[in-house]
Amino acid sequence: MARRSRAFAALVALVLSTWAAAAAACPVCFSARNADNRAAFVETTIFMSALPLVLVGAFLWWAARRIRHHEGRASESPPQRGP
Amino acid sequence: MGTESRLAISRGTGEVVAFPVSPRRRPIASSGVIGMTLFVIAETMFFAGLVSAFTIVKTTALTPWPPPNQPRLPIESTAVNTLALLVSGVVLLVSSRHFARDAARAVRWLALSAGLGAFFVVFQGAEWVALLAEGLTMKSSTHGAFFYLIVGAHGLHALAALGGLCWALLRARRGTLAPDAFATVRVFWYFVVALWPLLYWRVYL
Numbered sequence: 476m477a478r479r480s481r482a483f484a485a486l487v488a489l490v491l492s493t494w495a496a497a498a499a500a501c502p503v504c505f506s507a508r509n510a511d512n513r514a515a516f517v518e519t520t521i522f523m524s525a526l527p528l529v530l531v532g533a534f535l536w537w538a539a540r541r542i543r544h545h546e547g548r549a550s551e552s553p554p555q556r557g558p
Numbered sequence: 559m560g561t562e563s564r565l566a567i568s569r570g571t572g573e574v575v576a577f578p579v580s581p582r583r584r585p586i587a588s589s590g591v592i593g594m595t596l597f598v599i600a601e602t603m604f605f606a607g608l609v610s611a612f613t614i615v616k617t618t619a620l621t622p623w624p625p626p627n628q629p630r631l632p633i634e635s636t637a638v639n640t641l642a643l644l645v646s647g648v649v650l651l652v653s654s655r656h657f658a659r660d661a662a663r664a665v666r667w668l669a670l671s672a673g674l675g676a677f678f679v680v681f682q683g684a685e686w687v688a689l690l691a692e693g694l695t696m697k698s699s700t701h702g703a704f705f706y707l708i709v710g711a712h713g714l715h716a717l718a719a720l721g722g723l724c725w726a727l728l729r730a731r732r733g734t735l736a737p738d739a740f741a742t743v744r745v746f747w748y749f750v751v752a753l754w755p756l757l758y759w760r761v762y763l
């Protein structure tokens with residue numbers, strides 16, 4: 476029953492996706508009109524391509540720094556022994 | 559750090575055997591902070607998309623930007639508001655420094671930060687009312703549509719983050735604010751503060 480519901484939902488989503496005029500809905504899908512516009516296309520493409528890498532890279536750098544910090548603290552403290 | 563070991567009974571032979579286990583790792587940050595950081599990353603991409611679309615549309619305009627028949631954005635007064643928001647972020651940083659040592663002082667700084675945040679949100683609201691009265695609406699031009707979309711999206715984030723700050727303030731006054739919860743709220747507020755100057759630069763200037 477659940478599988479049939481999922482298949483029906485997927486079918487509805489597929490039909491809806493063919494209904495929408497996806498290309499016409501994009502506000503920036505047109506040719507560049509002048510030098511400023513061309514530069515804006517290039518700059519925003521670079522910006523949007525680099526930003527996810529920068530964000531994920533920054534997150535990983537922060538996580539690695541925190542791990543090093545924690546490991547440094549753990550190695551400084553003496554091992555806990557039971558009674 | 560020495561290797562720890564645990565004892566277990568072997569299924570096959572029934573003997574007691576010792577096997578090494580790695581020491582349990584402590585989390586690098588609370589779940590709230592990591593979750594909020596991931597949310598902030600997603601929201602950064604959302605705003606990057608809006609600003610990119612705005613930049614393209616702005617350079618495509620056939621008339622000067624902003625359009626001649628549309629009201630000018632209040633650059634100078636919003637600069638003052640921007641300053642208030644930046645100071646709010648710095649004050650929150652000071653509050654977090656005091657939080658572990660002197661809770662009463664941290665509450666005072668936190669209240670100041672929330673007050674400055676509230677000032678920013680109220681000022682933005684007053685600015686919108688004035689611009690609407692002058693004729694800048696979502697439908698009056700592409701300029702108006704992008705202005706309300708980008709600044710409005712930031713305003714909603716500011717409002718939500720301000721709610722978080724007020725919640726933290728109430729908890730801190732009662733002495734029940736957990737450090738992890740405070741850190742989570744701070745991440746959101748720092749995002750709102752850090753994002754605004756970029757939006758001001760792209761939309762207002």
